[in-house]
Amino acid sequence: MKVLVIGAAGMIGRKLVESLLQKGELVDKPISQILAYDVVKPEFEETDGIFINCRSGDLSEPGEAADLVNDKPDVIFHLAAIVSGEAETDFDKGYRINLQAVQYLFDAIRAQNYLPRVVYASSIAVFGAPFDDPIRDDFHLTPLTSYGTQKAIGELLLADYTRKGIFDGIGLRFPTIVVRPGKPNLAASGFFSNIIREPLAGKEAVLPVSRDVKHWMASPDSAAGFCIHAAEIEGDKVGPRRNLTLPGIAVSVGEMIEALGRIAGPEAVALIREEPDEAINVIVSNWPREFDAARAISLGFRCETSFDDIIQAHIKDTRGEI
């Protein structure tokens, strides 16, 4: 079992590769090698029995994709994208990285003429307001960002290439992943992680939106789990609709803060400073609040069932560092 992870240096990619190294097998077959690829060279520790090859490169360069699939990896994870904000400010780069590179990959697989499983990271950004609440599996895709548009196009290509027998694709619409490790960033969604991670580390965090803002979230562990489940699921069970809205939990900022209080006490909660930011409020008001992810759940995808669990997963991840 040869595995290719594109985007292996990202938050989900790292978690995924670590899980694969630990698990040692996929679809009941031992993993012999992992090619971990990203724009910056991923770093992983050697593991007995699995050859791990870390490489850096730009998938949007012609020829690069052909090179990556040259030895016909059995499972290909495509987790590489530039984020929503950058795709919005740099139109050309967004289409080049988030669409053109995906087309290069899909066509490179076609040229190899075999039938790998392809797990493609999409996003709930494929949906655009106004929404039903919760959003059903058959709700239309009307993205309101270039990032969401690029992901939705990738989904359509994935389904068509799968239908034509070029590969066996599963597209995953990830919830917002919380708690992101690392430093606070300027992404509009950053505060969802900041208001948990920073107080747990004894630091202040800014909350730019009101406490009744509700959003759809899962942990980094769940994200890696979704990828592995998608690699192992029977394609026939999925049918022709290859893109799945993943389970998450719909939780309000107020509920997140209550969970933080239960786990880390009122002194952690006191570190959250409310500083309403109208621009962020407008952006967030166009985001999905809640889904009915019936199809993915019926196909066995699972995540946390409470925000307390998401916080506990983060504490476990950062043990010794906070």
Place this chain on the structure above:
Amino acid sequence: MKVLVIGAAGMIGRKLVESLLQKGELVDKPISQILAYDVVKPEFEETDGIFINCRSGDLSEPGEAADLVNDKPDVIFHLAAIVSGEAETDFDKGYRINLQAVQYLFDAIRAQNYLPRVVYASSIAVFGAPFDDPIRDDFHLTPLTSYGTQKAIGELLLADYTRKGIFDGIGLRFPTIVVRPGKPNLAASGFFSNIIREPLAGKEAVLPVSRDVKHWMASPDSAAGFCIHAAEIEGDKVGPRRNLTLPGIAVSVGEMIEALGRIAGPEAVALIREEPDEAINVIVSNWPREFDAARAISLGFRCETSFDDIIQAHIKDTRGEI
């Protein structure tokens, strides 16, 4: 007012150009010139006051799109595509003509840095079974053909380029257009037209499906009318969801035949020979039957209200020829 019609030699394109020549104006401004473009050179009669330039070419050739929009046409109709059957058998050609050429056009408009109205022909093939019945405006796009996939991707690009202020696009999901003029063809949908056109001309026609097959249809006149209405509609009224399922009438084959009997008598109906074709039945069973086209109707799009009107429109079109 300068108008560009890409696909001007096709059934809808011809109707559209003829309507524009007759109407003489668009969005309350006199039309000064029409560039009529297709893979085969379109032919139109000269009209006083409107310069009509007929050109042939391949929009999927690099540079061609830039050439077409070089003098900044105010309204651009994109009606050019290879049909569903051909896009299915020739994967590369389908993506080149139905997707790559569209991207070239959109990017050529971007390079001109102005804000034309773009009317883009999509199709109800963006929907794939199983459906709700009727299909709502917010039902998801899960095409089951490469043609439907390419059209759905064009829709997404159209909405994103519009959102970014590159042009002002309206995407139109055409119903099946009946009665197609000309000779019977081998398209799976051909019989919808054949069973009306041929008997009206005193010729036999084959019906390969059962009489309870129901489908969503409008006339060629309505198709041209949809294009003109889309060119003239206020963009602000449409909002960010730029792709519209057009009105049509949901009619069963049995009801079509009854209408034929009312208009042309039992001797016309007797020319229809029922010859069930399992392959065509399977294809057609995956097609949409009926839509609730509430948005397009609220935006003023109109078509026939009975199949009798569709037959009468065809008789008027072919007067003296049948």
